[in-house]
Amino acid sequence: MAATAIRTVEARPTADSLVKPGELVDLVEVTPLTLNDRRIYNLLLENAWDAIDKPVTHVIAKAALRGSHNSNDRVGESLERLMSAIVKVAVVWDGEPAIERVQLLGGNLESGRADGLLEYEIPARLRKIIRNSQVFARLQREVMFALSSKYALTLYEMVQKRGNLRWKASERFALDSFRGIIGVPKGKLSSWSNLKLRAIDPAVAEVNALSDFMVEVVPLKTGRAVTHVELRWWRKDGDASGAADRALQFSKVGRRAKAEGRTEQVEPAAAPLAGQGAAPLRGRPAWLDSRGPALLTETYETARLRHPGYDIYFVEGEWRAWSKGKDAPNDPDRAFLAFFRRYAEGNPL
Numbered sequence: 001m002a003a004t005a006i007r008t009v010e011a012r013p014t015a016d017s018l019v020k021p022g023e024l025v026d027l028v029e030v031t032p033l034t035l036n037d038r039r040i041y042n043l044l045l046e047n048a049w050d051a052i053d054k055p056v057t058h059v060i061a062k063a064a065l066r067g068s069h070n071s072n073d074r075v076g077e078s079l080e081r082l083m084s085a086i087v088k089v090a091v092v093w094d095g096e097p098a099i100e101r102v103q104l105l106g107g108n109l110e111s112g113r114a115d116g117l118l119e120y121e122i123p124a125r126l127r128k129i130i131r132n133s134q135v136f137a138r139l140q141r142e143v144m145f146a147l148s149s150k151y152a153l154t155l156y157e158m159v160q161k162r163g164n165l166r167w168k169a170s171e172r173f174a175l176d177s178f179r180g181i182i183g184v185p186k187g188k189l190s191s192w193s194n195l196k197l198r199a200i201d202p203a204v205a206e207v208n209a210l211s212d213f214m215v216e217v218v219p220l221k222t223g224r225a226v227t228h229v230e231l232r233w234w235r236k237d238g239d240a241s242g243a244a245d246r247a248l249q250f251s252k253v254g255r256r257a258k259a260e261g262r263t264e265q266v267e268p269a270a271a272p273l274a275g276q277g278a279a280p281l282r283g284r285p286a287w288l289d290s291r292g293p294a295l296l297t298e299t300y301e302t303a304r305l306r307h308p309g310y311d312i313y314f315v316e317g318e319w320r321a322w323s324k325g326k327d328a329p330n331d332p333d334r335a336f337l338a339f340f341r342r343y344a345e346g347n348p349l
Helices: 035-047 073-084 124-132 141-146 150-162 175-182 192-210 238-259 271-276 297-306 312-323 332-346
Strands: 017-021 058-061 086-093 096-103 108-110 117-120 136-140 170-174 213-222 225-235
Touching: 017 035, 017 141, 035 058, 035 073, 035 141, 035 150, 073 108, 073 117, 086 124, 096 124, 136 141, 136 150, 141 150, 150 175, 150 192, 150 213, 150 225, 170 175, 175 192, 175 225, 192 213, 297 312, 297 332, 312 332
Parallel strands: none
Antiparallel strands: 017 136, 058 117, 086 096, 108 117, 170 225, 213 225
């Protein structure tokens, strides 16, 4: 984000980064989106940037949206969710704060060819919001694709929007507002403990590992209940920035292995960073030591790659509790991964 108040549409993407209007960072999802939806939407905004506030049709190659997947099916599914998605955006209307409800994506035309093009439109009300925007986040492309959950990506965008403010290093949010901004579906992760374990803590760990900033999400109570959170951020020093670069290299290996279907063979190259708190895979908490011996590092990494957004150690605790009193499995690592798959199916994020 620029330190001076310039129009967002005047900011320029670079080879390594893209620009996202601040109003589209702190929006509240009425219709839940996935991590892939959010990434694709950022790419659509970047592709349209030179005429983002104009009533024109934009064109992009489908191959630019599908990433490492060979099929365009996921692209089509994301486009349909983005077309039907309604979001709430905080705006100023006649000098007063207001809420504007808009669709994220307008009509589009997809070529039937696998290597074909996609034509799409930005809705008129959204173009107006973007045209009037004066605050934006600059997203590093490499970090955007390294983050493994929608909660981590949203938290990263929030920090990138605020990180260069000289006069501010924290911001307070009502808990319901924060849940909406990071994209927690209604009725999910309703307790603070579940929200912290399964969404906030994993997101904070990834952003701290991979971005240029350190971030904290601090609970604030009214009486005994957590009613607000305070988001805090600060720029890393040189050593921590170097650790983030190494963590990004590790993340590349993990993503490539996942795409090739060989996640069990990923080497934990970032393990030496654990003492610095900078590795994408957090250290196993001490409370699990009384439940049973640690599993293989490759097992934890496989679980993280297969089920982004979940707290792998929380699920291990659930598995240990479920296994208590049962015969010990011949292969604990395989048994844990099988349990994790069933757990994720029964408890979707």
